[in-house]
Every structure is written in C-alpha cells, then in structure tokens.
Amino acid sequence: MSYGYTGKILRVDLTRATIQIETRDDAFYRLYPGGKAIAAYFLVRELPPHTEPFAPENRLMLANGLLTGAPFSTATRYTAAARSPLTRAYGESEAGGFWGPELRMAGWDAILITGRAESPVYLWIRDDHVEIRDARHLWGRDPLEVQETIRTAHNDPLIRVLQIGIAGENRVRYAALTNDLRHFNGRNGIGAVMGSKNLRAIAVRGTTRYLDRAYDPQPIAELGRALAQRVKVHPQSWDLQDKGTPGLMDSLNAAGILPTRNFHQGAFEGIDALRWVEYEKHLLTARRSCYACAVRCKREVRLDGQVSAYGGPEYETLDSLGPNCGIGDLHALARANELCNRYLLDSISTGSTIAFAMECFEHGLIGLKETDGIELRFGNADAMLKMIEMIARRQGIGDLLAEGVRRAAETIGGDAREFAMHVKGQELPMHDPRGKVGIGIGYAISENGADHLTSAHDPTIANPDSITFKGGQPLGIEAVPSRELSERKVRNYYILENWTSAGKVLGLCFFGPAPRSFIQVDEVVGAVRAATGWDVTTQDILRIGERATNLARMFNAREGFSHKDDTLPNRLFQPLENGALAGAFISRPDFERALVELYRLKGWDAKGTPTREKLRELGIEWAADSSQ
Amino acid sequence: MHLHLAGHLAWYDAQKRAHLEIHLAEPTRLLTLLRQLGVPPEEIAIVVVNDAPVTLDARVCDTDRVELFPPVGGGSA
Ligand code: SF4
Numbered sequence: 001m002s003y004g005y006t007g008k009i010l011r012v013d014l015t016r017a018t019i020q021i022e023t024r025d026d027a028f029y030r031l032y033p034g035g036k037a038i039a040a041y042f043l044v045r046e047l048p049p050h051t052e053p054f055a056p057e058n059r060l061m062l063a064n065g066l067l068t069g070a071p072f073s074t075a076t077r078y079t080a081a082a083r084s085p086l087t088r089a090y091g092e093s094e095a096g097g098f099w100g101p102e103l104r105m106a107g108w109d110a111i112l113i114t115g116r117a118e119s120p121v122y123l124w125i126r127d128d129h130v131e132i133r134d135a136r137h138l139w140g141r142d143p144l145e146v147q148e149t150i151r152t153a154h155n156d157p158l159i160r161v162l163q164i165g166i167a168g169e170n171r172v173r174y175a176a177l178t179n180d181l182r183h184f185n186g187r188n189g190i191g192a193v194m195g196s197k198n199l200r201a202i203a204v205r206g207t208t209r210y211l212d213r214a215y216d217p218q219p220i221a222e223l224g225r226a227l228a229q230r231v232k233v234h235p236q237s238w239d240l241q242d243k244g245t246p247g248l249m250d251s252l253n254a255a256g257i258l259p260t261r262n263f264h265q266g267a268f269e270g271i272d273a274l275r276w277v278e279y280e281k282h283l284l285t286a287r288r289s290c291y292a293c294a295v296r297c298k299r300e301v302r303l304d305g306q307v308s309a310y311g312g313p314e315y316e317t318l319d320s321l322g323p324n325c326g327i328g329d330l331h332a333l334a335r336a337n338e339l340c341n342r343y344l345l346d347s348i349s350t351g352s353t354i355a356f357a358m359e360c361f362e363h364g365l366i367g368l369k370e371t372d373g374i375e376l377r378f379g380n381a382d383a384m385l386k387m388i389e390m391i392a393r394r395q396g397i398g399d400l401l402a403e404g405v406r407r408a409a410e411t412i413g414g415d416a417r418e419f420a421m422h423v424k425g426q427e428l429p430m431h432d433p434r435g436k437v438g439i440g441i442g443y444a445i446s447e448n449g450a451d452h453l454t455s456a457h458d459p460t461i462a463n464p465d466s467i468t469f470k471g472g473q474p475l476g477i478e479a480v481p482s483r484e485l486s487e488r489k490v491r492n493y494y495i496l497e498n499w500t501s502a503g504k505v506l507g508l509c510f511f512g513p514a515p516r517s518f519i520q521v522d523e524v525v526g527a528v529r530a531a532t533g534w535d536v537t538t539q540d541i542l543r544i545g546e547r548a549t550n551l552a553r554m555f556n557a558r559e560g561f562s563h564k565d566d567t568l569p570n571r572l573f574q575p576l577e578n579g580a581l582a583g584a585f586i587s588r589p590d591f592e593r594a595l596v597e598l599y600r601l602k603g604w605d606a607k608g609t610p611t612r613e614k615l616r617e618l619g620i621e622w623a624a625d626s627s628q
Numbered sequence: 629m630h631l632h633l634a635g636h637l638a639w640y641d642a643q644k645r646a647h648l649e650i651h652l653a654e655p656t657r658l659l660t661l662l663r664q665l666g667v668p669p670e671e672i673a674i675v676v677v678n679d680a681p682v683t684l685d686a687r688v689c690d691t692d693r694v695e696l697f698p699p700v701g702g703g704s705a
Contacts, residue, residue, distance in 0.1 A: 459699030465670035
C-alpha cells in the first residue's frame with residue numbers, strides 16, 4: 001500500500017498527442033519522493049544527452065513534492081524542470097500557490113511532457129480525465145484572459161491554471177510560468193521550454209484530499225493547527241506576514257548588501273522611497289497566501305487606482321529592477337512587476353539584464369542607435385519599463401537582451417563580459433555574497449546557475465543565541481560569522497544544502513522549515529513519517545536532499561559541466577563601492593579552497609563530479625553509467 | 629528618541645510597532661534600553677544611530693534617531 005504520494009505519473013507526448021499513465025512502487029518513492037528528485041531522476045534517465053533545450057525531445061517535468069497539498073503551512077511547492085535554455089544545464093524552478101496541491105488532489109505526483117504540438121494546445125486534467133485541447137485562441141493573450149477563458153470553458157471557477165505568457169511563447173530565455181496569476185516558477189527559462197512545445201497552459205481540478213491518502217492523517221492535521229497558531233508568536237514568520245519579502249529592503253540596505261547599480265554598490269541613496277512604510281502606504285491592499293499556508297506572505301497592490309491581478313512586487317523584483325538599475329521610483333517598480341508577471345518574464349533575470357544593458361550604455365558599448373533612441377542609463381525608470389516590453393516581444397535590442405546577459409555580452413564584446421553578472425549563464429539574484437559568503441558558494445556550485453535558495457543565508461545562522469540558529473541546530477551546524485569563509489562555513493553550507501534540497505523534494509517553501517522559519521526539524525521528519533508510514537530519521541531526510549542534487553550534478557557532468565563552471569563573476573572578488581561593507585570583497589584563494597573542501601565533503605572528484613562510490617552510497621550508482 | 633525596529637524586531641513591541649517615539653530623561657546605554665523594551669540583543673545584527681553604525685554599548689539620548697536591523701535571510705517566495 002502506498003501513502004502520501006499517489007504513485008501515478010502522467011506522460012504526455014505532444015507530437016503524437018498521446019497520454020499514458022505510469023505507476024511507480026514504494027521502492028521508487030523512497031529514493032525519489034517528489035519534486036526535485038523526481039525531476040532530476042527523469043531528466044538523467046530519459047533525456048537523450050546533448051538534447052537542445054528547444055528541441056521537441058527536451059522533457060518538461062512538473063513534479064509535486066512528497067508533502068505538496070498536505071494541509072499545513074508552506075507544503076505548497078512543485079518543481080518545473082527541463083534542460084534550461086538559459087544555462088544549457090539541469091534547469092529547475094519551484095513555485096507555491098495552488099496548482100501543485102490541486103494536481104495532487106487530481107491524483108498525480110508528476111507530469112512528464114515531451115514532443116511539440118503542431119499548433120498551440122493546453123492540457124486539461126480533471127482527476128483521471130486528461131485531454132489535450134486546442135489553445136490557438138489563447139496564444140498571445142494575457143494570463144488573466146487565458147485563466148478566465150479556461151475556467152469559463154469548463155464551467156468551474158476553481159480550476160487552477162498553470163501557464164506561460166508571451167515571453168514563453170517568444171522563447172525569451174528567462175521566461176517564467178505562473179499559477180493563479182500570482183505564483184511563479186521564475187528561474188531558468190522553463191517557460192520558454194513550455195512555449196517551444198506549443199503548450200500554453202495546464203489546467204487542473206482534483207477532488208481527493210491529501211489526508212485521505214496519508215498513512216496517519218492525525219499528526220499532519222495537528223501540525224497544520226499548531227503552525228497556524230505559531231505564526232503569531234514566531235517573530236520571523238510574523239514579519240513575513242506583516243511585511244512579506246518587501247520588508248527586506250530596509251535591512252539589506254543597512255547591511256550594505258542591497259545590490260545597487262549592477263552590483264557595484266551595496267547601499268542605495270534613494271532607499272527612503274522604497275522602504276516598507278512607503279509600500280504599505282502607497283501600494284498595499286491586502287495580504288494573501290498559498291494553499292493552506294497561514295504565513296500569508298504574498299502582497300496585493302493597487303496600480304492606477306485598481307488592484308493588480310498579478311500580485312505585488314517581492315523583494316527580488318523591487319531590487320533587481322529598482323536599486324540594481326539605479327531606480328528608486330516605487331510606482332514604476334509596481335508597474336514593472338506587473339509587466340514581468342503579465343508577460344511572464346523572470347523578474348530577477350529581467351532586472352539583472354537591464355542593469356547589464358545600462359552599464360553597457362554608460363560605457364558606450366551600445367548607443368542610441370541600438371536602443372532605438374532610448375537613454376538606457378542607470379536611474380531611467382521609463383527606459384527600464386520600455387525594455388521589459390521590448391524583451392518580452394523581442395523587439396529591437398530586446399531581442400538580444402532576451403538571450404540573457406551571457407549571450408548578450410558575447411555579442412556586444414569588449415568589457416561587456418565584465419558587466420555580465422551571471423553564473424553558468426543565469427543572472428545573479430539580489431543577494432550580495434560579499435556580505436554573506438555562503439550565498440556565493442551556492443551561486444557557484446548550484447547545478448542551475450546563480451541561485452539564492454540552495455542553502456540557509458549566513459546571517460540567519462551567525463549568532464548562536466538567535467531563534468534561527470537554534471532552529472537549525474539539530475542538523476549539526478555551528479554558528480559562523482556571515483563573512484567568514486572557512487572549513488566550518490563549508491560544512492554548514494553542505495548540511496544546509498542537503499536540508500534545503502530536501503525541502504524541494506518534499507515540496508516545502510523556503511519560508512517553512514527552520515532555520516529560516518518556523519517548522520522545526522523534527523516536525524518535518526514527523527510529517528514525512530505520518531504521510532508515508534516510512535520509518536525515517538533526520539539523516540534520511542538530509543540524504544534525500546543530497547541524492548537529488550547529486551542526480552542533477554550528474555546531468556550537468558554529462559553535458560560537459562565541471563569545476564571550471566563553479567565560479568563567480570569577477571566583480572564579487574573586487575571591493576564594494578559604498579555602504580556598511582564598503583571595501584569588502586571575497587578572497588579568491590579562500591573561495592577556491594572552500595570549493596575544494598566542499599567537493600571533498602560531498603564525495604566529488606577534483607573535477608566536481610560525484611564519484612561512483614558516492615553515487616553507490618546514495619543508492620543511485622546507475623547514474624554513473626547513464627551519464628557518460 | 630525615534631526608534632525604528634526593522635523586520636521581525638517590531639514583533640517584540642507589545643503593539644507590534646516598527647516606529648516608536650521614546651522619551652529619554654538622560655543618555656542611556658542601548659543594551660539597557662533594549663532590556664526595558666524586551667528586544668533580545670541576539671536578534672539584532674546592525675545598530676545605526678543618526679545614520680552611523682554603532683554597537684549596542686553605545687549611549688543614546690532623547691534627540692537621537694536609532695535604527696535596529698535583524699540578520700536577514702533569503703528574500704524570495
Ligand atoms: S510562506 Fe508565503 S510563499 Fe511560502 S507557502 Fe506560505 S504564503 Fe506561500
């Protein structure tokens with residue numbers, strides 16, 4: 001008997017217009033319980049080596065976490081994965097919202113899509129009923145209209161719609177997916193892969209509650225009730241509810257690690273206009289949530305006197321299109337956020353790419369001729385808004401910028417490469433590793449390029465008496481200052497990378513488990529035990545996370561990635577120009593030593609490839625052979 | 629004195645205020661003041677008085693503008 005997961009994976013071939021149901025047994029789920037693990041498993045197992053990201057053969061995976069849909073806070077996430085058109089490496093992006101839980105209620109753990117439809121289609125899933133439907137009338141439309149049209153067509157306002165926008169249709173290499181218009185699989189360009197398959201949307205409706213499939217529903221229901229109470233008394237969770245991620249602007253600026261002007265600076269002179277008090281006063285209309293989550297960290301905002309259908313800007317968006325572009329106009333940022341979310345562009349990569357283009361313009365590497373007369377300078381909010389349009393539609397210079405900073409820099413040439421803030425082709429998120437070096441390790445080593453959600457952020461585990469450190473302590477970490485780049489920092493990184501990866505396998509939002517937030521380590525383990533009936537320990541959960549990253553790493557090894565790709569942009573080895581950390585930089589020798597130490601801890605060889613022994617220890621020796 | 633409790637530090641104020649006006653009869657050590665307010669020092673990463681970074685040992689007076697910032701973690705949902 002199987003519990004927690006449904007045991008069913010849906011296979012869709014869009015070229016042949018066929019649908020198959022695949023069942024997997026308990027032994028499979030013990031190794032690959034969900035999310036990132038299922039996605040990496042199928043991509044390594046089934047994707048032919050060297051498949052072009054936009055080829056019909058590329059696989060688009062949508063995989064629920066093991067706990068996705070369980071009725072407790074933050075058990076909301078699913079993974080979207082494919083070979084990334086941005087990095088050409090293993091690509092993935094997680095999102096919460098409502099779609100994953102609905103897919104689970106419909107009885108599916110994952111969907112594996114291959115092929116390319118002859119003309120635009122969408123997938124319609126109602127429990128066991130699965131259909132490929134014509135979407136020619138939806139192509140080129142706004143997500144709001146697409147969602148309404150699909151809900152009306154099936155006469156059900158509770159249908160959950162996962163979809164791409166025109167950026168995905170136009171294969172912008174950092175196109176995103178959304179569900180319920182407000183929750184995004186932003187990174188790695190998975191939306192462009194979906195667009196290349198002529199698949200506009202996947203609409204889902206399900207009727208079986210998670211608890212009806214759980215081994216022991218009682219502890220899960222109790223955890224849900226406990227967390228709903230705890231939000232009020234756990235300061236970090238309360239803060240997420242009160243301010244959400246936009247509340248970070250203040251503190252990161254004070255810490256001197258608010259990326260400003262394409263990572264030249266760490267503090268922004270125009271911060272006053274972007275503080276939470278201003279957001280609350282001018283934009284906020286309501287606080288919203290993902291499925292069954294009591295944290296409610298999502299913001300609703302008004303724009304031109306109307307509530308936006310696409311949610312409010314998160315921290316990453318505010319900074320990447322704001323200070324990182326030298327812009328401090330809150331209304332322009334609310335508009336930019338709506339544009340990114342309507343066209344379905346990853347707002348991190350969009351902001352980073354525009355900041356890159358602004359620096360190129362200021363240095364004369366591109367001029368008014370290339371920009372169609374737009375003064376593309378730091379601080380020009382109108383130019384930033386115009387660029388978003390041009391990128392989504394691939395108009396003018398937008399066509400080049402839609403390729404991401406790495407490719408754009410290669411085309412522009414000269415110093416442009418120094419301005420391209422990326423790792424493995426993916427633009428940097430809005431966290432400066434010069435103030436929290438563990439984040440730099442994560443940027444460098446992540447299989448999907450610069451990613452800020454691979455491990456806990458250093459400041460949360462720097463003080464041994466803090467709530468966050470104490471939350472993470474059962475994992476065996478020690479308190480280490482944020483800027484210390486030492487063996488013990490690497491050890492913390494390793495443990496917390498496995499833990500964070502496990503969160504992506506289990507379907508938990510980054511804001512759920514300790515150390516970041518309020519679900520304690522033993523409660524995560526307890527939830528897995530109750531859902532499945534498996535007799536697992538904390539070490540087993542860490543191993544589940546480690547297995548998933550090793551599989552993804554094997555995908556990359558097969559595609560020619562190695563230690564030489566585990567780098568950071570040169571700028572991070574140079575001093576910050578202003579703010580509380582003016583003059584701070586990362587020491588390159590320390591950084592290189594840290595990576596060598598991390599490979600050793602991980603059981604990887606000098607090239608950064610998992611050894612056969614390591615794969616055997618993780619129960620995935622097969623990956624050593626299939627990845628040659 | 630104006631006090632800004634950034635991020636989750638506002639939770640420690642009984643009314644969950646991020647911005648407070650506090651009357652100080654005489655210069656007071658920040659640590660002493662925090663003890664009175666119930667804000668735990670281990671949750672504070674950065675202290676800024678009148679735009680200049682200081683430590684919790686600093687003394688503040690009634691005309692000061694004091695900002696306390698927590699350690700900050702991941703910023704994406
Ligand atoms: S913490 Fe926020 S982003 Fe995470 S599941 Fe809850 S509402 Fe969604």
